Amino acid sequence: GDAEPAADTVSLLVAGTPDELAAYRSLAAEYQKASPGATVNLIEASSAKDLMTRVSTSVAGNAAPDLFLINYRNYGQFAVKGALAPLTARLAASGSLHERDFYPQAMGAFRWGGEQMCLPQNISSLAVYYNRSLFQKYEVAEPVAGWHWNDLVATAQALTRDAGGRTVKAGDPETAGVPAAVHGLGVAPELIRLAPLIWSNGGDIVDDPAKPTRLTLDTPEARQVIQDFLDLTKVGVVPSDVEVEAQDYEARFAAGKLAMFVSSRRVTTAFRAITGFEWDVAPLPQYRSPANILHSDAYCMTKASSRQDAAWRFLEYALSDPGAALMARTGRTVPSRISVATSPAFLSPGTPPARSQIFLDTIPALRPVPTISTWPEIEDATGKVLENAFFHGDPLDKVIADLDAATRPVFARGTAAR
Amino acid sequence: MTAGLRLRGVSLSRGAVTALRGIDLAVPRGELLVVLGPSGAGKSSLLRAIAGLDPVTAGTVAIGGRDVTAQRPGQRNVSMVFQNHSLLPHLTVADNIAFGDRIRGAGHRAAAARAAQAAATVGCQDLLARRPHQLSGGERQRVALARALVREPDVFLLDEPLANLDAELRLRMRTEIRAVHDRLGTTTVYVTHDQSEAMALGDRIAVLRDGRFEQVGTPDEVWRQPRTRHVAAFVGAPGMNLLPGDGPLTLPGGPATGVELGVRPEHVTLGGTPPDPLGEVERVEVLGEDALVHLTVGGHPLLARVPAAARPAPGDRVGIGVAAEHLHVFDTATGERVPQPTAAGRAG
Amino acid sequence: MTAGLRLRGVSLSRGAVTALRGIDLAVPRGELLVVLGPSGAGKSSLLRAIAGLDPVTAGTVAIGGRDVTAQRPGQRNVSMVFQNHSLLPHLTVADNIAFGDRIRGAGHRAAAARAAQAAATVGCQDLLARRPHQLSGGERQRVALARALVREPDVFLLDEPLANLDAELRLRMRTEIRAVHDRLGTTTVYVTHDQSEAMALGDRIAVLRDGRFEQVGTPDEVWRQPRTRHVAAFVGAPGMNLLPGDGPLTLPGGPATGVELGVRPEHVTLGGTPPDPLGEVERVEVLGEDALVHLTVGGHPLLARVPAAARPAPGDRVGIGVAAEHLHVFDTATGERVPQPTAAGRAG
Amino acid sequence: MVWHDFAAKRRSTVRGVPQRRRTYGAVAVTLLFTAPLALLVTGSLREPGLPPVVAPPLLPDDPGLTAYQQAITHGDLVRAAANSMLVAAVGVPLSLLVASLAGFALARLPRLVTGTVIALSVLAMMVPATALLLPRFVLFRTLHLTDTLVPLVAPALIATSPLYPLIYYLAFRAIPADSYDLCRLADLTPMQTWRRMALPQVQPVTAGLAALTFVLTWSNLLDPMVYLYDRAAFTLPLALRALAAMDPHNQPVFLAGAVLTTLPTLLVLGIAQRRFLHSYAPEGAS
Amino acid sequence: MDRDRRQLLLMLLPYLVGLVALVLLPAVATMAMAFTESDLIATSRFVGLANFVELTRDPAVRAAVGNSLSYLAVSVPLRLVLAVGLALLLHRRARAAGTARVAVLLPGAVPELAYGLMWLWLLNPIQGPVNQLLLLGGEGGRTMFGTLPPQWLTDPEDARAGIVLMSLFTIGETFVIVLTARLALPPEAYELAELEGARAGQVLRRVTLPLLAPVLAVLVLRDTLMSLQASFVPTLVVTGGGPPPYATTYLSLVLYQDAFEYLRYGYAAAVAALMLGLTAVAVLIQWRLLRRWASSGAVGVEVRRPGN
Ligand SMILES: Nc1ncnc2c1ncn2[C@@H]1O[C@H](COP(=O)(O)OP(=O)(O)OP(=O)(O)O)[C@@H](O)[C@H]1O
Ligand SMILES: Nc1ncnc2c1ncn2[C@@H]1O[C@H](COP(=O)(O)OP(=O)(O)OP(=O)(O)O)[C@@H](O)[C@H]1O
Ligand SMILES: [Mg+2]
Ligand SMILES: [Mg+2]
Numbered sequence A: 001g002d003a004e005p006a007a008d009t010v011s012l013l014v015a016g017t018p019d020e021l022a023a024y025r026s027l028a029a030e031y032q033k034a035s036p037g038a039t040v041n042l043i044e045a046s047s048a049k050d051l052m053t054r055v056s057t058s059v060a061g062n063a064a065p066d067l068f069l070i071n072y073r074n075y076g077q078f079a080v081k082g083a084l085a086p087l088t089a090r091l092a093a094s095g096s097l098h099e100r101d102f103y104p105q106a107m108g109a110f111r112w113g114g115e116q117m118c119l120p121q122n123i124s125s126l127a128v129y130y131n132r133s134l135f136q137k138y139e140v141a142e143p144v145a146g147w148h149w150n151d152l153v154a155t156a157q158a159l160t161r162d163a164g165g166r167t168v169k170a171g172d173p174e175t176a177g178v179p180a181a182v183h184g185l186g187v188a189p190e191l192i193r194l195a196p197l198i199w200s201n202g203g204d205i206v207d208d209p210a211k212p213t214r215l216t217l218d219t220p221e222a223r224q225v226i227q228d229f230l231d232l233t234k235v236g237v238v239p240s241d242v243e244v245e246a247q248d249y250e251a252r253f254a255a256g257k258l259a260m261f262v263s264s265r266r267v268t269t270a271f272r273a274i275t276g277f278e279w280d281v282a283p284l285p286q287y288r289s290p291a292n293i294l295h296s297d298a299y300c301m302t303k304a305s306s307r308q309d310a311a312w313r314f315l316e317y318a319l320s321d322p323g324a325a326l327m328a329r330t331g332r333t334v335p336s337r338i339s340v341a342t343s344p345a346f347l348s349p350g351t352p353p354a355r356s357q358i359f360l361d362t363i364p365a366l367r368p369v370p371t372i373s374t375w376p377e378i379e380d381a382t383g384k385v386l387e388n389a390f391f392h393g394d395p396l397d398k399v400i401a402d403l404d405a406a407t408r409p410v411f412a413r414g415t416a417a418r
Numbered sequence B, C: 001m002t003a004g005l006r007l008r009g010v011s012l013s014r015g016a017v018t019a020l021r022g023i024d025l026a027v028p029r030g031e032l033l034v035v036l037g038p039s040g041a042g043k044s045s046l047l048r049a050i051a052g053l054d055p056v057t058a059g060t061v062a063i064g065g066r067d068v069t070a071q072r073p074g075q076r077n078v079s080m081v082f083q084n085h086s087l088l089p090h091l092t093v094a095d096n097i098a099f100g101d102r103i104r105g106a107g108h109r110a111a112a113a114r115a116a117q118a119a120a121t122v123g124c125q126d127l128l129a130r131r132p133h134q135l136s137g138g139e140r141q142r143v144a145l146a147r148a149l150v151r152e153p154d155v156f157l158l159d160e161p162l163a164n165l166d167a168e169l170r171l172r173m174r175t176e177i178r179a180v181h182d183r184l185g186t187t188t189v190y191v192t193h194d195q196s197e198a199m200a201l202g203d204r205i206a207v208l209r210d211g212r213f214e215q216v217g218t219p220d221e222v223w224r225q226p227r228t229r230h231v232a233a234f235v236g237a238p239g240m241n242l243l244p245g246d247g248p249l250t251l252p253g254g255p256a257t258g259v260e261l262g263v264r265p266e267h268v269t270l271g272g273t274p275p276d277p278l279g280e281v282e283r284v285e286v287l288g289e290d291a292l293v294h295l296t297v298g299g300h301p302l303l304a305r306v307p308a309a310a311r312p313a314p315g316d317r318v319g320i321g322v323a324a325e326h327l328h329v330f331d332t333a334t335g336e337r338v339p340q341p342t343a344a345g346r347a348g
Numbered sequence D: 001m002v003w004h005d006f007a008a009k010r011r012s013t014v015r016g017v018p019q020r021r022r023t024y025g026a027v028a029v030t031l032l033f034t035a036p037l038a039l040l041v042t043g044s045l046r047e048p049g050l051p052p053v054v055a056p057p058l059l060p061d062d063p064g065l066t067a068y069q070q071a072i073t074h075g076d077l078v079r080a081a082a083n084s085m086l087v088a089a090v091g092v093p094l095s096l097l098v099a100s101l102a103g104f105a106l107a108r109l110p111r112l113v114t115g116t117v118i119a120l121s122v123l124a125m126m127v128p129a130t131a132l133l134l135p136r137f138v139l140f141r142t143l144h145l146t147d148t149l150v151p152l153v154a155p156a157l158i159a160t161s162p163l164y165p166l167i168y169y170l171a172f173r174a175i176p177a178d179s180y181d182l183c184r185l186a187d188l189t190p191m192q193t194w195r196r197m198a199l200p201q202v203q204p205v206t207a208g209l210a211a212l213t214f215v216l217t218w219s220n221l222l223d224p225m226v227y228l229y230d231r232a233a234f235t236l237p238l239a240l241r242a243l244a245a246m247d248p249h250n251q252p253v254f255l256a257g258a259v260l261t262t263l264p265t266l267l268v269l270g271i272a273q274r275r276f277l278h279s280y281a282p283e284g285a286s
Numbered sequence E: 001m002d003r004d005r006r007q008l009l010l011m012l013l014p015y016l017v018g019l020v021a022l023v024l025l026p027a028v029a030t031m032a033m034a035f036t037e038s039d040l041i042a043t044s045r046f047v048g049l050a051n052f053v054e055l056t057r058d059p060a061v062r063a064a065v066g067n068s069l070s071y072l073a074v075s076v077p078l079r080l081v082l083a084v085g086l087a088l089l090l091h092r093r094a095r096a097a098g099t100a101r102v103a104v105l106l107p108g109a110v111p112e113l114a115y116g117l118m119w120l121w122l123l124n125p126i127q128g129p130v131n132q133l134l135l136l137g138g139e140g141g142r143t144m145f146g147t148l149p150p151q152w153l154t155d156p157e158d159a160r161a162g163i164v165l166m167s168l169f170t171i172g173e174t175f176v177i178v179l180t181a182r183l184a185l186p187p188e189a190y191e192l193a194e195l196e197g198a199r200a201g202q203v204l205r206r207v208t209l210p211l212l213a214p215v216l217a218v219l220v221l222r223d224t225l226m227s228l229q230a231s232f233v234p235t236l237v238v239t240g241g242g243p244p245p246y247a248t249t250y251l252s253l254v255l256y257q258d259a260f261e262y263l264r265y266g267y268a269a270a271v272a273a274l275m276l277g278l279t280a281v282a283v284l285i286q287w288r289l290l291r292r293w294a295s296s297g298a299v300g301v302e303v304r305r306p307g308n
Helices: A018-034 A048-060 A072-080 A088-093 A104-109 A132-137 A149-159 A191-200 A220-235 A241-246 A249-254 A265-271 A308-318 A321-328 A357-361 A375-392 A396-413 B043-051 B093-103 B108-121 B137-149 B167-184 B195-201 B219-224 B229-234 C043-051 C093-103 C108-121 C137-149 C167-184 C195-201 C219-224 C229-234 D009-015 D017-044 D066-075 D077-108 D111-126 D129-142 D150-158 D163-174 D177-185 D190-201 D203-218 D222-227 D236-244 D248-276 E002-033 E050-057 E059-090 E097-109 E112-122 E129-135 E156-168 E172-183 E187-195 E200-230 E232-239 E251-261 E265-295
Strands: A009-015 A039-045 A067-071 A118-120 A127-131 A180-186 A258-263 A279-282 A297-301 B005-014 B017-027 B032-036 B058-063 B078-081 B155-159 B187-191 B204-209 B212-217 B241-244 B259-263 B268-270 B278-287 B290-297 B300-307 B317-322 B328-331 C005-014 C017-027 C032-036 C058-063 C078-081 C155-159 C187-191 C204-209 C212-217 C241-244 C259-263 C268-270 C278-287 C290-297 C300-307 C317-322 C328-331
Touching: A009 A018, A009 A048, A009 A308, A018 A039, A018 A308, A018 A321, A018 D066, A018 D236, A039 A048, A048 A067, A048 A072, A048 D129, A048 D222, A048 E251, A067 A072, A067 A308, A072 A118, A072 A297, A072 A375, A104 A118, A127 A132, A127 A265, A132 A279, A149 A180, A149 A220, A149 A258, A180 A249, A191 A220, A191 A375, A220 A375, A220 A396, A249 A258, A249 A265, A258 A265, A279 A357, A297 A308, A308 A321, A375 A396, A375 E251, B005 B043, B017 B043, B017 B058, B017 B212, B032 B195, B043 B078, B043 B155, B043 B187, B078 B137, B078 E187, B093 B108, B093 B137, B093 E187, B093 E200, B108 B137, B137 B155, B137 B167, B167 B187, B167 B195, B167 C229, B195 B219, B195 C278, B204 B219, B204 B229, B212 B219, B212 B229, B219 C278, B229 B241, B229 B259, B229 B328, B229 C167, B241 B300, B268 B300, B278 C195, B290 B317, C005 C043, C017 C043, C017 C058, C017 C212, C032 C195, C043 C078, C043 C155, C043 C187, C078 C137, C078 D177, C093 C108, C093 C137, C093 D190, C108 C137, C137 C155, C137 C167, C167 C187, C167 C195, C195 C219, C204 C219, C204 C229, C212 C219, C212 C229, C229 C241, C229 C259, C229 C328, C241 C300, C268 C300, C290 C317, D017 D248, D017 E059, D017 E097, D017 E112, D066 D077, D066 D236, D066 D248, D077 D111, D077 D150, D077 D163, D077 D190, D077 D203, D077 D236, D077 D248, D077 E002, D111 D163, D111 E002, D111 E200, D111 E265, D129 D150, D129 D222, D129 E002, D129 E251, D129 E265, D150 D203, D150 D222, D150 E002, D163 D203, D163 E172, D163 E200, D177 D190, D190 D203, D190 E002, D203 D248, D203 E097, D203 E172, D222 D236, D236 D248, D236 E112, D248 E097, D248 E112, E002 E265, E050 E059, E050 E265, E059 E097, E059 E156, E059 E172, E059 E200, E059 E251, E059 E265, E097 E172, E112 E129, E172 E200, E187 E200, E200 E251, E200 E265, E251 E265
Parallel strands: A009 A039, A009 A067, A180 A258, B032 B187, B032 B204, B078 B155, B155 B187, C032 C187, C032 C204, C078 C155, C155 C187
Antiparallel strands: A067 A297, A118 A297, A127 A258, A127 A279, B005 B017, B005 B058, B204 B212, B241 B259, B259 B328, B268 B317, B278 B290, B278 B317, B290 B300, C005 C017, C005 C058, C204 C212, C241 C259, C259 C328, C268 C317, C278 C290, C278 C317, C290 C300
């Protein structure tokens, strides 16, 4: 439609599963109830990729929505091109929203060139999901805060079992003989899984997080972490590539065939459907110091929007206590608003995971990935190299060299952040 | 190698339409049988049944003593010219003629040579490189004929193969077909509408009507002793005049009821005197040497074929004479011929 | 409404093939012109040029005094029967016949009624609901004819409309066409291979050969005074015998060189005595009342048509007689007729 | 066997052998092509919310239609189906019209025009669909047509696929020249010739292309993804895509949606295929 | 003639308008972008041939070109043979033929995402029905041929074979078009061949294929054009372009990722241009081959053109 909508109408582009979308719909409805005369035009994309397509084509087609929700790893491309309206001034002037209401780690991720570009809606991080029933069955101690990577490996070894319940070394069924019925650990060979471990070991993944030009995985700290990570296959606690393709980590965990699984808050909703066993979350293991990686989405306002005031009013509602609580109840995200994150809306006693608190405990140790416009490409490129190395056991030096070669031109092309 | 042909009780239906009704036919090996019959009589259906292109609904077909009813057309070793002179649209004239040879594994060279020769026989030697759509109607028909003639099958089936040719060419082709037939001694079934072709070419003539044979006999028999009034009226161009037995013409014994009298136009003489009945000339068509005179006699139409020089003029009233030995008698009810003692004398 | 037809210098080429070479033709309104000619002569092309289906490469076509060379076929108001009797495969017989009427906006009822009537004229009244592929060859041709006849055009163009019909039906249809023609007075161009059809039907006959007219004249003229040896040989079934002027037959004045002598088989009498030349009987074909006798005379083939009753047997040696007034003389070099004083006497 | 292709038609009903072989072949083909799809159906019969499986068992333990209920309510499939039907009802006939008109014109126009248009069509087929998304979006945006169903119907203007006018072109070209001559003699305009003579003769082609066009239109995902923002205008593929994003436990819901989405196509294909064989040649009649 | 010509052009017009407005002009616009650095958000910048230079260095593009060409070489002939075979099997009325015709079309009608999911199940290396079938009659985890079962999703060769296998099930379009073309062939031609005793193979080679040649030529052309794009959904949904790094990365996937995931529209346009160029070359080669084949008399491509 081209008819000019009323001044109090805002359009909001979001992506998500049907239940998430339903939550946004009720958020919009609540807002409309709370402020009569206002309307929210919800534009629903069905996935993050779908959302990217829509944002980019609509911005190019001069039909951008007023607000959209985006992950901080992707927002850089929009920020750098000046497609976003800075929110610093509005936040400062706002009567209901204050910077201190939000976790600074999340806020920081969306600061660009000194301006607050978007307001975070959630703040997630990595955790170890574990099959509590298995731990109990095999009498293995449950993970505790501050555990070391080596503890994780040992625990995984203790839980890798064949059909008869004997501990085995997992591996290629051709060579290993007895196939493992339960694997100790599932972790995707990705840069964003390695990054917190490297940070924890005192290293970094790029030369300059503010203006990265290359990966720095050749430092001793990083090398150790990568070596440990790649050794998982040799140790024999993770499923092989064939097994992963046959059944992915998530389904494997849900089927009770994976004792531990490293993932973000995202899988919680799905795991809540598990009835066959008990499960919980544990903190990410560490090397020297606690470290974790930030996962966060934020509401961004487009510069082209002609209804920025109305959009801001909606934001004020959406990030308020009632608004944020509404979204928190889906279980899928960790709210960025401190008051809601610490409320039962998020901690939800009585529903798994019992230890949701660990998502909050790790927040001080959160770090974002470097903000550079080509970050998605870097993730894809490193993913390919790491996956190959992980499953086929390439030597460490070759892996590090390959990673560097694959990412250098992408860094060069990217526009760095702040 | 050639073989006779034997049909026993062959019927052929297509949905509600029955094209053949219990056909019995024996064609001795080496015979050339001409099939005559009105349009829609089932002539093409007969050939298709023999070739196996349409399955018979009853009866059996045997070629050379071998029952082929259940065999595919390709196994029956017959060669056929279709009425609509079908050719393969994507092949040149040469390739069309050589098609069968090539199928049967002949070398490219040999097939081409034989095709060229066959094309020459039908006068299409200059058209070898053309495609069917670049041919005139007659040319197409000749190519179709050439295609059938290159083979040496057990049975030739030719469906009006000369219909679209001029008289001169038709005569030549007719002679050619006869020559091929005589040389190979191939049993042949030949459908035509051309009376003189039928007479000149056929060892025997079969007259088909409404899916049944009315008469099968030598050309002479069919001409002189038509077994039914239909055959009488059908054979000849134009066919026999048929008049009621108590009409203007009568048998020597006087008017007879329940019969029809037939007389060929060629046997009607004009200019007779009473007691010959008088006829009125309606129209006269001059056909070269002869003239066809359309008359009305006692309310009945009558055709006479007379020398053009001796033709009357329209409107003339002329006496009509027919020699009694030229009168044919048919039972009105059954249409069958009533045998006559060979009586002399004049009808009047 | 009808109109005459006038062609001036019409040529028609298709790629390398030239079908018509400078045709001049005037058909007065109401005339029925029969076109005869060997296969591939350009007869169909002539009709297509008149109808405007193929663009002429030179010359003009006028209908009713109006130059239509640049007009679409549809504007010329002609009705045509195609040689291969094309019908539209998706329409029933009734719809095929009514096709043109419906296009010209006739009501469904009216068109159907007219179609049924036209179908009855050609004896296809029972086939109205069938589709073309369910018809026999002759039936298809009759439907095509009916479709052309429902119209009342300025010019009828009929391309061998009766080729696939039996003699009886052909005679009936021929009469029907003539009747329609006479009733509407429509200028008609009629292509046929059938000599008797040409003779009986045509007001005039045009003999086409190799894209040119050899002779245009009344049937009688064409029969009795063929302008060239080609016409002589072509017209008649079979056509004229042609022998060298210094061969077995001679003119009354004695052997002549540089000329050919023509004599119709009908005019050859057998059983003459010396000085008539002797011929040897090769083959005899009996065609009903007449017989066709193939002879060799002095090394030349000769055909004679004699009463079947008086036919010789193969191998007989018989004397050959030809009346001098039946001898036609043609210049060997040009093929043109050499006019003769009407002399009496016998050739020998 | 597959190549068993001699004109055995009517005889085959007598002896039955080739016909029976054809039937065996047809059954084999049916199994080969539908057996994998059975997985989708059995998957959709599982109870949603249970842990995901590696592959659904051929017979779920406890088959039920819960997933279908959820698909319809979650995915708003009813409204989406109505939109899809609207698009198909307008788009498919329009597309066939454009294709057959163009194909007819190509068959009748001089070689030069025909050659040029065919070359352009081939060129158009070469362009990757994704490469056209953005310029088209800008175009429709400029015309204020985004968020309407117009952009979804618009591909009908290129006959949905430039292949289809070419197929019509070949079909019209194969009609005997005499049929065209008959129409010219009757002074039919090209339009009348197309409608009264040409189109009825290529009915199998129309049926086939109608089926193909319907499938393409019905399953068009790329266009709605770009042009539709308003949920009320979503078509089935778009609604289905939303269901696809649900977590693996709810796969049955997505599968149920997929099955529901496919059903109308099945119906259309069934109807269309009956028309395939309806040709006027003797072959088809038997 | 004039009236007819005018009306014919009018009949062509809607299609021409669509062709120009919806395909050709947008294509030109996209091609123009190939010379810019453009991300759809900010104004674009002219970079000359830089994108094309980068194309030559991009490992993904290099792998994709190879993959795409090998896919084309394998899948196009296989698909055509299969579609023609099925069309000839099913063109005649026979019991169950109608159902089979629908069945062949059905895979193309299933929503792509569901179809992809289905193949993920089918090709599952351990529990997948395909490998289960292959293991029937074999022993000790080997197939009946004594080989290890294909690792559809983790072995590069097997994964590419899997993509081709998937493509073989979506031949509905080709199938329908061949089917309708076969129905239009003159029955007389077959009667002629039958009378000559032609065997099935001869009928196919000497009658059916030559008569279908024009349609087949168009279909080969189309399949070639589409094959560079057709591999898109399977790769996106089933293999995700892997096994790593680029085993089933086809140009269409590179194009999509660059344009809509990385927002490098200008570069993606260059990829599109590369695809266009490649298809143009493929088409040209095919055209040559077809022409040679036709002129050597193997096929009659020349079909009667209605006179005008
Ligand atoms: N489409 C065509 N392309 C090339 N030559 C053709 C074409 N149609 C006909 N001809 C040639 O043109 C000449 C005249 O053809 P036309 O059809 O007029 O002959 P016709 O007198 O009707 O012969 P027939 O009695 O055999 O039908 C013939 O030599 C024929 O081979
Ligand atoms: N496919 C068909 N379906 C239904 N009836 C048909 C079919 N083909 C022919 N007929 C009918 O079968 C009868 C015999 O047809 P057939 O073709 O054998 O006749 P014909 O003797 O060859 O006639 P013609 O001399 O006209 O070619 C006719 O009445 C015809 O209408
Ligand atoms: Mg017949
Ligand atoms: Mg002709």
